[in-house]
Amino acid sequence: MSTIAAFYGGKSILITGATGFLGKVLMEKLFRTSPDLKVIYILVRPKAGQTLQQRVVQILNSKLFEKAKEVCPNVHEKIRAVYADLNQNDLAISKGDMQELLSCTNIVFHCAATVRFNDHLRHAVQLNVTATQKLLLMASQMPKLEAFIHISTAFSNCNLKHIDEVIYPCPVEPKKIIDSMEWLDDAIIDEITPKLIGDQPNTYTYTKALGEMVVQQEGGNLNVAIVRPSIVGATWQEPFPGWVDNLNGPSGLIIATGKGFLRALRATPMAVADVIPVDIVVNLTLAVGWYTAVQRPKSTLIYHCTSGNLNPCYWGKMGFQVLATFEKIPFERAFRRPNADLTSNTFTTQYWNAVSHWAPAIIYDFYLRLTGRKPRMTKLMNRLLRTVSMLEYFINRSWEWSTCNTEMLMSKLSPEDQRVFNFDVRQLNWLEYIENYVLGIKKYLLKEDMAGIPEAKQHLKRLRNIHYLFNTALFLIAWRLLMARSQMARNVWFFIVSFCYKFLSYFRAPRTLKI
């Protein structure tokens, strides 16, 4: 029997961000490995016209939870959705709910965050810093609390090249930032944002760093630990390979490439692609929860959940494998054939943007206009290139993360726990993982049927023929124009034609002689 799984038995667990990518996989694993847990409280807000209950039902009815429901048939009863909005000052939790949470909770997993790079600083501070502070305050009033696990990001200090499992101080105290957000208006915040974030690339990484400082300063008497995952990708093994349900990290760009919209990317092929499967992050998080509660380390331990130093994959290799997978498993109704170049400087990026992105988009929109339809491709391209520019920072650099605490924790696990809560990234085969990732995007994100693969391949063949036809026509038109204007071009043309004629005659002559 797994010690970690047994530890969660009979426990009341509070999860924030349970409706997110990581939160769902965390809940699933808990139900599957510790079906005798007492209750999972999840802080949820209504969204997109759905009530809390409707959101929970939708999550539990998804394919992700099929195995968990076999092991724990009464998951509906063990999950308790609590109305909360972490953007509100009091988190919008009712008094009754608050009392229950305070008196019953044993473990907190704080996953909720805004992960948008371009979020307004006020909103990012509210969610990634202030809400963390409020949750720590709540946690300090929980008499049964055994551990508080905060999910941060390995990129919270991405202004450094080598990152240790420590909390680095921020130039401005989080408390000052929180206070100033209350009285500064949006325009002033916009103006000072670049100065505040300094050498951080965006408000996300900046506020996640502030969030860690808050944990350090205000989690003093609690049993706290921080998990820092790098770029979280689709599941590796559990509950099944390739599960993914949002566009974050590489997923959105893999779709854009597979559908033929993204044909060039400013990326460094030899930069480390520090992707980490979501099930590895979840296994480490649950092991950290157990270790923090049982061993009660004297200080706040930080655990890096990264792949680069133990089993590195590079963006060039990843891109290559993604493209190779599209040969076998193409996406349906592609705009162009998937094929992309990694470019390394601004000039070539501008060139490929003009030739491979804007020109086809403008031509296609022209065609849509001609056929009486609404043009949409240039708008889509604009959005895609804006997204790509936001992600470029992360695909043109490498970082080194030390993983001493994570390795120490692995050594403390029994062989059974190492199997059930496997977070050893050295065992991951990247080629297989990337293939399953692309397949997972097709099935679970794009919801495309595998039966459509022959038709998708046929469509790509048609696109290839159109591409050849288009290039030949373009060449002939350009040549014709050139011939009309230049004696030199005419001379070259006649030379080539007469050369070809002689070449053919040479081969025809012996055959004629034989006859």
Ligand SMILES: CCCCCCCCCCCCCCCCCCCCCCCCCCCCCC(=O)SCCNC(=O)CCNC(=O)[C@H](O)C(C)(C)COP(=O)(O)OP(=O)(O)OC[C@H]1O[C@@H](n2cnc3c(N)ncnc32)[C@H](O)[C@@H]1OP(=O)(O)O
């Ligand atoms: C040796 C040589 C070999 C050569 C080999 C040659 C082969 C070459 C082949 C190359 C091909 C390559 C194939 C692809 C390979 C993969 C490459 C992947 C690179 C991936 C880089 C990922 C880097 C991530 C780094 C993360 C580091 C930090 C870790 C974290 O903690 S972050 C958590 C994750 N966060 C994110 O991923 C970002 C979240 N999103 C945002 O920040 C924003 O949404 C935004 C992307 C900035 C866009 O914001 P906007 O305000 O402009 O708009 P909005 O949010 O409303 O969305 C607009 C529409 O865009 C869609 N969308 C949202 N997110 C993404 C996304 N990540 N990708 C794509 N599209 C996205 C969104 O859905 C909206 O669409 P709509 O609903 O239709 O309007």
Ligand SMILES: NC(=O)C1=CN([C@@H]2O[C@H](COP(=O)(O)OP(=O)(O)OC[C@H]3O[C@@H](n4cnc5c(N)ncnc54)[C@H](OP(=O)(O)O)[C@@H]3O)[C@@H](O)[C@H]2O)C=CC1
């Ligand atoms: N994805 C990645 O690549 C990485 C993620 N991380 C960290 O992992 C954690 C989880 O990320 P991930 O699951 O990918 O993110 P998601 O965007 O998928 O999920 C975010 C979660 O936070 C919740 N949330 C956001 N705003 C509020 C609010 N105002 N009130 C209540 N809940 C709210 C969301 O709820 P709702 O569904 O209602 O929007 C959702 O459940 C984050 O802390 C992130 O920083 C770290 C490294 C990489």
